Amino acid sequence: MRYEGEKALINLTLLSAYSLSVLLLLVTPGPVVALVTGTAARHGARKAFATVIGTNSASLVLIILAALMLAGVMSISGLFLSLLGIAGSLYIGYGALISLRAGNPQANAQENTVAAGDGGVIRGFITGISNPKDILFFVAFFPQFIAVTQNFAASIMMLTVVWIIFDFAVLSLYILLINNWLSPHHSRRIGLASSLFLLVISLSGLVYNVREIIHHLPYG
Secondary structure, three states, X not given: OXXXXXXXXXXXXXXXXXXXXXXXXXXXXXXXXXXXXXXXXXXXXXXXXXXXXXXXXXHXXXXXXHHHHHOOOOOOOHHHHHHHHHHHHHHHHHHHHHHHHHOOOOOOHHHHHHHOOOOHHHHHHHHHHOOHHHXXXXXXXXXXXXXXXXXXXXXXXXXXXXXXXXXXXXXXXXXHHHHHHOOHHHHHHHHHHHHHHHHHXXXXXXXXXXXXXXXXXXXX
């Protein structure tokens, strides 16, 4: 089904498929969801929403890179993506370890001070820009929906707006659920579970990306 406007022909079927894909991607647990929920559980909604701003900004950067690749302006090698994945995995793992250490009553005051920096715009951005789910989506999956209109710029704009709306809505729902419907005891458990999940993701990302780098090496 298509809707013909004055300047663009919108493929509603493709747009619906894209919207559903984005929704399923966002509700599936991953580094961003774990970071946002953990931040909401430990530090409240304000810092969690600041984290969402960071992850949204990272998504915009990935969308711009995908658009430049589709336009033929630039190309990104698999080796570079693997190196980016390793750097991101190390950062996610470090943050997870600090958070876990801070949750230990025996942790010293300095470590608890560092852990107070969980979340926030910067950490949200770094986690989002190195999120394997988002990288894979925008590099491999996003281009399949570029024909949502007959105009390249209009398609990029429409797909970007849909992503931002869904991303903010889903993450906001997670934040509101944690801050309004869960007791402090359960919030602490969610914070711990989020840190453990981030640590597992970090280790998995390291293993996967190291294997990818070995594959790109001569005779690898």
